[in-house]
Amino acid sequence: MADERPLLETRHLSAHYRGLAALHGVDLAIAPGEIVAVVGANGAGKSTLLRAIAGQVATAGEILFDGKPIARLAPHRISRLGVALVPEGRRLFPRLAVEDNLRLGAYARRGPERFRPLDLVFALFPRLRERLRQRAETLSGGEQQMLAIGRALMTAPRLLMLDEPSQGIMPRLVDDIFAAIARIRASGVTILIVEQRLVETLAIADRAYVMQTGRIVLAGAAAEIAGNAEVRRAYLGM
Template sequence: MTGLSPEPLLHVSHLTAAYRGLRVLHGIDIEVAAGEIVAVMGANGAGKSTLLRAIAGQMPTGGAIRFAGTDLADLPAHRINRLGAVLVPEGRRLFGGLSVEDNLRLGAYARRGPDRFKPLDLVFELFPRLQERLKQRAETLSGGEQQMLAIGRALMTNPRLLMLDEPSQGIMPRLVDDIMDAVQRIRGLGVTILIVEQRLVETLSIADRAYVLQTGRVVMAGPAATIAANADVRRAYLGM
C-alpha cells in the first residue's frame, strides 16, 4: 500500500498502560489502514504485547483507541472481540483437553445464524492439518499445529482486524514459512493484520509498514522496506 486512508481502521492516540502501577506504554500513536499488514517490533520489554492487549481491552488504558469508527474506551474485551478486533495471544491459550474441532467451534460462540460455522471451510483451506486432526486433543498437537489452531479459532469470529502476538514462538523452523504464508493469505481475504513477531526479517518482508517500540514509546515508523533497510534497525534488531 502507498499510504493510509483518511479514516484508518484502527487509530491509537496517546495510549498509556501500566502493570501494577508501573507505566509500560508512554503515549503510543499508531494507525492501521484496512487491508494492511503492520508489524510492531522492538526488544523484549518494549511494550509490544502490552500494546496488543491494550487494544483488545484486556487491561486498563489511557488515551484513545478507535476501531472502525467506534471508541473502544471502557469496552470489555468480549465486546471488542465482537466488533471484529481479535487477538491471538502469545502462548496461544488453547483448551488443551478439548479436541481441535471443539476449540474451533468455541471460536464461533458469539455468532448466530445458520452460517455460524461457515468459517470452518476457510480454516481448513488455510490449515489442512487441522482438518486431518479434528478429533485430536489440542494438547497433543505440535507447536506449529497449535499455532494454526489458535489462528483458526480467531478466524471463526470473522474478524476485521487480526492481532497476532509472536505467532512463530515455539514453532519448528520449517513451519514458520507456513504461518507467514497463511498471514498473507488471510490479508488477501480482506482481514487487516497487526503483528508482533520475533522473526523480523520474515515479518518485514510481508508487512506494508512497521513501528519500532523502545521502552513503551514509538521511536521509528514507516514503510516496512524502509525500516528493514535502516542501519540502526539492522544492527539492533536484525543482527546485521
C-alpha cells in the same frame, strides 16, 4: 497508509502492566487491508499494546476502531466488533478436541453463517481438518499455533492481532505460518503483528512501528526499516 479512515487508531495511548508503566503516549494507525508490524526488543511494550487494544489492560488515551471509541469496552464487546487477538502462548483448551476449540471461537456468533469461517481455516491449515478429533494438547507447537489462529478466525474478525505467532514452532513450519498470514490478509482481514522474526515479518508487512521502552520511536514502510542497517542495529539488535 491509504487516505481512507484508519480501521484502528490509538491516540496518546498509555497503559500499566503488572504495576509498571508499559506504554507512553502511543500513536498508531492501521488502514483497512494492511499488514502492520510492531517490532522492538523484549520488554518494549509490544504485547501490552495488543492487550490494551483487546481491552485486557486498563488504559489512558484513545483507541478507535472504525472511528468508534473502544478503550472503555469489555474484551468480549471488542471481540464482537471484529477485533481478534491470538495471544503469545496460544492459550488453547488443551484437553478439548481441535473441532471443539474451533467451534468455541464462534460462540458469540449466531445464524446459519456461524461456522462459515471453517472453510477459510481448513483452506489455510489442512492439517487441522485431518486432526479434528485430536485433543489440542497432542498437537505439535506449529499445529497448536495454526489452531490458535484458526480459532481467532472463527470470530470472523476485521482486525486480527498476532502476538509472536512463530514462537515455539519448528523451523520447517514457520514459513507455513507466514504464508498463511499473507493469505489471511488477501481474504480481507487487516493484520497487526508482533513478532521476533524480523526478516520474515518485515517481508510481509506494509508498514512497521518500532517500539522502545513503551514508546514509538520510528514508523515507516516495512521495506525501508528492513533495509536501514543503522535502524536495525540501534533498535532491533540486527
